Amino acid sequence: MGHGKMCVKLCVLSLLFVAATVSVIARPQPDFTLWGTAYVNRVALTQKHTGYVIRVEVDGIELVRYTMGSVPTFGDHYVLKVPMDDDPSCTQKGHAGDIAHIFINDHAIDDQPLMLGDYGKTVRRDLNATFFVHEPGLDVSPAALDYGEVIIGSFSILSLHISNTGSADLCIMSIGLGEDCSGDFLLTSLPAYMYLIPGDEVCVEVGYYPLEEGEDRGTLEILIDDEKLSAVKVPLSGAGIY
Numbered sequence: 001m002g003h004g005k006m007c008v009k010l011c012v013l014s015l016l017f018v019a020a021t022v023s024v025i026a027r028p029q030p031d032f033t034l035w036g037t038a039y040v041n042r043v044a045l046t047q048k049h050t051g052y053v054i055r056v057e058v059d060g061i062e063l064v065r066y067t068m069g070s071v072p073t074f075g076d077h078y079v080l081k082v083p084m085d086d087d088p089s090c091t092q093k094g095h096a097g098d099i100a101h102i103f104i105n106d107h108a109i110d111d112q113p114l115m116l117g118d119y120g121k122t123v124r125r126d127l128n129a130t131f132f133v134h135e136p137g138l139d140v141s142p143a144a145l146d147y148g149e150v151i152i153g154s155f156s157i158l159s160l161h162i163s164n165t166g167s168a169d170l171c172i173m174s175i176g177l178g179e180d181c182s183g184d185f186l187l188t189s190l191p192a193y194m195y196l197i198p199g200d201e202v203c204v205e206v207g208y209y210p211l212e213e214g215e216d217r218g219t220l221e222i223l224i225d226d227e228k229l230s231a232v233k234v235p236l237s238g239a240g241i242y
Helices: 002-025
Strands: 028-036 038-040 053-058 061-067 078-085 099-104 122-124 127-129 138-141 145-151 156-164 170-177 185-189 201-208 214-224 232-241
Touching: 053 078, 061 078, 099 127, 138 232, 145 156, 145 201, 170 185, 185 214, 201 214, 201 232
Parallel strands: 028 122, 038 127, 145 232
Antiparallel strands: 028 078, 053 061, 053 099, 138 156, 156 201, 170 214, 185 201, 214 232
């Protein structure tokens, strides 16, 4: 019985030793942090560019990803906290010396692959990627509406053309006169639809009806439902004469 108890104790000690050894080998390490500015077609991404995702792969396995703007405290920078482990059998985490490939919206960056560094290390690296971006484009013509001299009591109408020059649909949120606009300007015709497919164009007509002698000024404001396209303000000008 004594010999049997001794064998049991030895077996238990052996198992504890193996478990302790495994726990040391498979010990998770602090993240390897990569951050910086990401450029697509030479344009710096900001936290407003929420349609861009940056990710890191090692041997075809994704380790981490970051969507621009998802963490406001990061500001206009991307931040990738790569999980690390010193157990070579752990494929879901990185290891010092791994060659990591970086992608922006599934497009490989133009720069060389990255070698993961020491555990807990933080490295700044700006990324560059070149690829076709599927997005709308806006063209407003003419850039300003000048009615010149118009006889008081008469009416003049000028047209403005709004075109989608991009490769994705464009949604016009609103078209209206600015708060600073003279009351002698008025919208006489709005588009029948405000959703433009690529290559589509709509027309806006703005009238000028001077009631008094002198110059009149204002703006026509066009708001677009796209974070990359700012509002367009078209200057309006005219002068009433006798």
